[in-house]
Amino acid sequence: MPYHKNKQEAFQSAEKGTMEAKEWYDHLVPDQADYGSQLKHLQQEMNEAFEQINNAMEVASETQRARLEQFRSDLQAIVDEVNQIQ
Numbered sequence: 001m002p003y004h005k006n007k008q009e010a011f012q013s014a015e016k017g018t019m020e021a022k023e024w025y026d027h028l029v030p031d032q033a034d035y036g037s038q039l040k041h042l043q044q045e046m047n048e049a050f051e052q053i054n055n056a057m058e059v060a061s062e063t064q065r066a067r068l069e070q071f072r073s074d075l076q077a078i079v080d081e082v083n084q085i086q
Contacts, residue, residue: 010056011064017049018071025078030085042082049075 024042029035053068053075060068 007056007059007061007064010052010059011068014049014052014056014068014071017045017052018075021045021049021075021078025082028082039082046075046079 021042024038024045028038028042032038050072053072057065057068
């Protein structure tokens with residue numbers, strides 16, 4: 001995963017990673033036979049998104065920081081929900 005020092009590139013990477021993680025969560029079906037595989041992929045997506053957010057926070061503007069904090073909060077809510085399912 002590339003590390004972006006440019007504010008806009010870093011922010012866009014974090015935004016994209018967050019959206020991809022949310023999409024994986026939206027398609028997660030606990031009753032399916034491949035739930036474990038889906039869950040593992042979701043965890044990978046979540047880890048990447050959190051890393052992208054952390055990288056972007058290092059160079060973000062104040063406006064971007066607020067949005068990045070929201071991304072982080074949204075992802076943490078997904079983590080909490082998944083943990084309740086298990």
